[in-house]
Amino acid sequence: MQLHENTGHPRRWAILGVLVISLLVVVLDNTILNVALRTLADPVHGLGASQGELEWSINSYTLVFAGLLFTFGVLGDRAGRKRFLVAGLVFFGLASLLSAYAQNPAQLIAARALMGLGGAAIMPATLSIISNVFDPRERGRAIGIWAGAVGLAVAIGPILGGALLEHFWWGSVFLINVPVVVLGVVLVALLVPESRDPDPGRVDVPGVLLSVVGLVALTYGIIDGGEHGFDRPLVWVSIVGGLAVLAWFVVLELRSDHPSLDVRLFRVPRFAAPVALVGLIFFAAMGVMFFSSFYLQLVRGYSPLETGLLFLPFAAAQLIFAPRSAAMVRRYGGRAVAIVGLALTVVSLGAFAFIDASTPLWVVLVCFFLQGTGMANVMPPATESIMSALPREKAGVGSAVSNTVRQVAGALGVAVLGSVLSALYRQDVAPALRGLPAAAHEAAGESISGAYAAAGQLGPAGPALVTAADHAFVSAMHWAAALSAAVAALGIVVALRWMPGRDHRQSPVATPAAGAPELAGTA
Template sequence: MRKWSPLIAICLGTFLLLVDVTIVVVALPAIGDKFGAGYADLQWVLDGYALALAALLLGAGSLADRYGRRRTYLIGIGLFALSSLLCAVAPNEQALIAARILQGAGGAAMFATTVALLNVTYHGRDRGVAFGVWGAVNGAAAAAGPLAGGLLTEHFGWRWIFLVNLPICVAAVWFTVRSVAESKAPRAGRFDLPGTISFTVAAGAVTYGLIRAGEAGWTDTVALTAFAAGTAALLAFLAAELRSDHPMLDLSLFRRAPFAVLIVAAFLTQAAAFAYLPFTTVWLQQVLGNGPVDAGLVGALPMAVASLVVGAAAGRLLQRVSPRWTVGFGLLLIAAGDLMQARLDADSTGTALIPGLIVAGIGVGAVLPSLSSAVLGEVPRERSGMAGGALNTFRQLGFALGVAVFGTIFAHRVSDGHGQPAAFADGLNATLTVAAVVALVGGVLVLAVVRHHPVPASGPQAPAPSPTPAPSHA
C-alpha cells in the first residue's frame, strides 16, 4: 500500500480538478434559478474555471519546477479546497464566478505537477502501471462528472457539488504529506511573468468579448473593446515569448506543421465534443422538464461512457496506428455524432440525442489518447514537458472559447424565437451544426498534414523524462 500512496494522492487531485470541469454542467439551470442568472452568467460559471485552468497551467509548471512540485501541488489543493467552500456559500452569481476562477487557479497548480510527480516517483514497470491508472482516472472523471452533478443537485442541492470536494481535498493532502517526495528541476529557468500575464489577459478578454457580443450584439462598444484588448494582449504574449530566454511556451515548436496542427486539433476537439453540452442540459431541463439526474444520464453520460470504453478497450491498439488516422477519423466521427444530434424539433425527447452522443464518444475515445502520444512524438524529449503543458492548455481553451461561441449562437436563436420550445430546439441544432463543422475542419487538417507515426516511447505510457532546463508540465 505504501508504494502506491503517492499514486493515490495524485489521482485524488487529478480526479477533483477534472471532474469539476463537467460536474457543474447539469447544475446550471438550478444555479440560474437560484440567482436569476442569464445565459452569460451561467457561461462564466463554466468558463471562469476553464480559463483560469488553461491560462495558468504553463506558468504553474514553471513555478513548480523552480520551487518544488510537491509544494506546488499542496498549495493547489489548499486553494482548490478554499475556493470550493467559497463556491458553496456564494451569495450571488458574481461571487460564484470569482470563486470558480480561484478554483481554476488551484486546479492549474495541481494539474501542472501531476505528470512530473509520477515521473520522478515511479520507475520501470511501476511507472507504466501508475500512468495507466492515472489515465483511467482522467477518463473516469469525465464519465462521473455529469452523473455526480445530477445526483448531488437533485437530492442535496447544487451547493453540494462543491462541498463534496472538501473531504477529498483533505484525503489528498494527507496522502501527499505522508508519501510524496519533493522534487525540483535542477536548472529551472526564470518564471515567465510577462508571458503569463499577457496570455491570461488575452484569453480572458476574447472570451468576455464573445459572451458580451452574444448579449449585446457584435457592434457593442464593450465587446469590441474586449476584442481589441485581447488582440493587443495576444501580440504582447507573442513578443514576450520570442524575446524571453526562458519562455513558458517555446513558439519555435509551432514551426513544425504536424505539432501545430495537433495542438489545433486538441483545441477543436474540446470545443466540438464538449462545449455544447451546457446548452443540451438547458434544453433537457428547462424545456423538457428533466431533472438533473436524468439530464446527466441522457445529455452527457452516453458520450463519456463510449469514450471511456473505446479508450480502455482499444488504447494499446490505437497507439500502434498513426495519429493521422486515429485523430483525423476520430474528429470526423465527432462531426458525424454532432450532426446526428442536430435533428431536433419541438416534439423531440432527450433520447434523440443518445445515438449521436455515442458516435461522438467513440470519436473522443480515439482522439484523446492518441493526441498525447502524437504531440510528444513531434518534439525533442527535452521539450516533452512543455509540449504536454501546451496540449492541456489548448484543450481547456477550446472548451472555454467553445462555450462562449456556442452560447452566443444558442442565445441568439432562442431570443429570436421568443423562448418557445421550437426555438430552443433550433438553437441547439444550430450549435451542434457549428460544432460539427469545427470537428470536420480539425479532421481534414490532421488527415492532410500529419502523415507519420509518432516516435515510440512518447505519450502517457512513456512519460516525459527527468526534468531538463525546459519547464516540465503536465
C-alpha cells in the same frame, strides 16, 4: 539487458491512482456545474443568474486556470511538483467552500476564479509526475488511463451534480470537492515522490500577464456580445483588444529567453498537430455539453439527476476505449486512431443539428456514446505525442501547453457557441414576446430559462410562451451544433496533413527530444 530495463518508479501504478483522484476533483467540478445551471438561474432556489453570468461562472474558472497553467507548470518543475500538487489541492478545497456559500452571481464568479488558481497548480503536476515516474514504454498506457479518468469525470460530474441537487441546495455541488481534496492531500503526501527540473528557467511575468489579459478581454467580448448583441463598440473593443494583446504575447514569447510558452515549439508537427487537435475537439465538445444540459432539462423536462444519468453512455465509452487507445496507436499509428476518433466525434456533434423535442431518447444516448468513443481515441494519442516530444525534465512544459489549450478552447467553445445560441434564440423567440408585460418580455427574451420562469407568472398565456421558447431554443441549438461539428471536422484536416503516423513510435526513446533536432533549441 540494459536496453530492456524499466526505468519507471516501483510504485508508479499506485502513484497513477493517486494522481487520478487529484485530477478528478478539477475536471469533475467543471462538468458538475453543467446540471446546476438551471438551478443557479432560478431566482428562488438559486442565485437568479443571467445567461451571461452562467457562462462567466464557467469561464472565470477556466480563464484563470488557463492563464496560470504555463507559470505553474514552470514553477512546479522548479520548486517541486509534489509541493505544487498539495498546495493546489488545499487552495482548491478552500475556494470550493467560498463557491458553495456565495450569496450572488458576482461572488460565485469570483470564487470560481480562485478555484481556477488551485486547479492551475493541480493539473500540470499530475501529467508531469506521470511522465517522470513512468518508463517511456509504459507512458502511453498511463496517459490513456489518465485521459480516461478525464472522460470519466466529465460524465460522472452531471450524475453526481444531479443527485446532489435532488436532495440538497445548489452549493452542495461545490462542497462535495472538500472530502475529495482531503483524501487527495493525504494520499499525495504518503505515496508521490518529489521531482523537479534540474535546470529550471526563470518565470516570464510579462508573458503571464499578457496571456491572462488577452484571454479575459477576448472571452468577455464574445460573451457580452452574445448576451446583449454585437452592435455595440464595447464588444468589438474588447474582442479586437484581446486579439491584439494575444498577438503581443506571441511576439514577446518569440523574443524572450525564458518564455512561459515557447511558441517555436509549434513549428514542430509532432508537437503542434496534436495540440491543435486537443483545442479543436474541446472547443466543439464543451460548447455542446453546455447547451445539451439545457435541452435535456428544459425542452425534454428531465430532472438534474435524470439528465446526469443520460450522460452515462459518454462515461461508458471513455472507460472502455481510452485505456485501450495506446494499444490501438501501437498497432495502427496515432494519425489513423485520431482520425477515426475525430470522425466519430463529428458525427455525434453534427447529429444534434437534427435532434428536436420529439426525437427518441435512444438517439440522444447513441450520440453521447459516439462522442465518448471518439474523444477517447483522440485525447490519449494526442497527449502522448505532445509529452513524447519533450524530455522528462521538461514535462511541465508539455503538460502546461496541452492543458492550457484544452481549457482555453473549452472556454471559447462555451463562449462562442453559447453566444451563437443566445443570439439566434433571441431572434427566433422575439415574435412570441409581443404584448407581454415588460418584466416577462425581458426575461423570456434573454434565455430559455428566463422564458420558463416568466411563463409561470403568466397564467393561461404561459404554455404558449413555453412552446415558442422551446422551438426557438431547438432551432438555435441546430445551428450551434452544426458549427461545433464543422470545428471538429477541421481536426480531421489537421490530422491528415500534420499528425505523426507510426514511424516514430516503432522504438520508444527514453529522451524523445534527443532524436528530434528541431526541438533541441526549444525544449
